[in-house]
Amino acid sequence: MNQPQIQIPLDLPNVSVEKYEQTDKGLVITVVSTRDTAVCRHCGRTIDKFHGYDKAITLRHLPIFDRPVWIRIRPKRFQCPYCDKGPTTTQRCEWYDPKSPHTKAYENWILRELVNSTLSDVSLKRHLSIGCIEGILDRHIQRQVDWSTVPDLELIGIDEIALKKGHKDFVVIVSGLTAQREKYLLAVLPDRKKETVKAFLKTLPPRQCQSIRRVCIDMNEGYCNAAQETLPNAQVVVDRFHVAKHYRDCADKARKAEMKQLKQTLPESEYAQLKGAMWAFRKPWNRLTEEQQIVLLSLFRQAPVLKEVYVQREVLTGLFEQNLTKAQAEQALTQWLDRITELGLDCFTSFVTTLNNWRDHITNYFIRRETSGFVEGLNNKIKVIKRRCYGIYNLSRLFQHIWLDVQGRRTLFAEH
Numbered sequence: 001m002n003q004p005q006i007q008i009p010l011d012l013p014n015v016s017v018e019k020y021e022q023t024d025k026g027l028v029i030t031v032v033s034t035r036d037t038a039v040c041r042h043c044g045r046t047i048d049k050f051h052g053y054d055k056a057i058t059l060r061h062l063p064i065f066d067r068p069v070w071i072r073i074r075p076k077r078f079q080c081p082y083c084d085k086g087p088t089t090t091q092r093c094e095w096y097d098p099k100s101p102h103t104k105a106y107e108n109w110i111l112r113e114l115v116n117s118t119l120s121d122v123s124l125k126r127h128l129s130i131g132c133i134e135g136i137l138d139r140h141i142q143r144q145v146d147w148s149t150v151p152d153l154e155l156i157g158i159d160e161i162a163l164k165k166g167h168k169d170f171v172v173i174v175s176g177l178t179a180q181r182e183k184y185l186l187a188v189l190p191d192r193k194k195e196t197v198k199a200f201l202k203t204l205p206p207r208q209c210q211s212i213r214r215v216c217i218d219m220n221e222g223y224c225n226a227a228q229e230t231l232p233n234a235q236v237v238v239d240r241f242h243v244a245k246h247y248r249d250c251a252d253k254a255r256k257a258e259m260k261q262l263k264q265t266l267p268e269s270e271y272a273q274l275k276g277a278m279w280a281f282r283k284p285w286n287r288l289t290e291e292q293q294i295v296l297l298s299l300f301r302q303a304p305v306l307k308e309v310y311v312q313r314e315v316l317t318g319l320f321e322q323n324l325t326k327a328q329a330e331q332a333l334t335q336w337l338d339r340i341t342e343l344g345l346d347c348f349t350s351f352v353t354t355l356n357n358w359r360d361h362i363t364n365y366f367i368r369r370e371t372s373g374f375v376e377g378l379n380n381k382i383k384v385i386k387r388r389c390y391g392i393y394n395l396s397r398l399f400q401h402i403w404l405d406v407q408g409r410r411t412l413f414a415e416h
């Protein structure tokens, strides 16, 4: 068949192409190294006495037009004239790792494919076994933090995720943020115990202990103490989204209780008019459609206390939105607490206790107002990874996956 032909550069340094042939497993390109030296594995000197060729190896390379490509090479061997008994050394080429059955270009491509994807998806799409992909992950991505690659951090976040829905099987994610707002994954810890978190924080290199200024956490005594005992320069900040979750849950409980009551007391047709009230109640007023506003107003007519609950919940959210100083925030929170007492809104009682216990750390948020998006963004990412990688309970694998999504994007795509 007479097909039009094109030429593509091979992009492998220091090789010449000897031949290429179509086989049933794909295109096999045989190359020869054009470099005439090696580094003696004993003395480390550069040697150039050619000794012969090793057995041919075949490495998987980047596909061309959706066809598998293999690079075949017979590595050169050189003999050392300086060492005793003249040992021989196989020449190393920069484009492949002797321990890998793939070229480096191919492995980097697979790693980029793995960003925001799963092992099984990539395995299926690229006709590559899970074992092969795990090998690639292990060759390129550390299973725990490599501190030499992490610049000085300003902030760390300690956060937990449940591995299985409804289970008490939590892992703790420790992440870091630099002054330039770059995110780093630092650890995936097996449990939420203070001692576990503290043991990890103790492994931080001294320069990091010095540079970290803030530790962003959920309201967890253990994390708080672990941070305060190991990072003397850091201020503990309670993430505002965790605070919000708490008081929003309080409001929602009140809504639930009132609606349950109404269901028993209202005629069916009247209760039916409250359809959709749950969703409407959860949203701020200006994000509601006109119909939702009408539903919410009928709910407030039937259960006036919910109007107060709703308004006070929104007042609190508004408070966190404002550009207050820590002192102003303290004052505003006191006013809010007074108002809650005045109105007798019992539903917020558990939140009031929390607020009193954590007040200082909660209002630390107002000093920099920067923590929420960082932890929350990472959390959402991890939730997605969990959904995609259902069944990853191996912590170092989980570390590799989160690393790929958090840092891999930056590292792997920057080279490109």
Ligand SMILES: [Zn+2]
Binding pocket: 040, 041, 042, 043, 044, 045, 080, 081, 082, 083
């Ligand atoms: Zn030598």
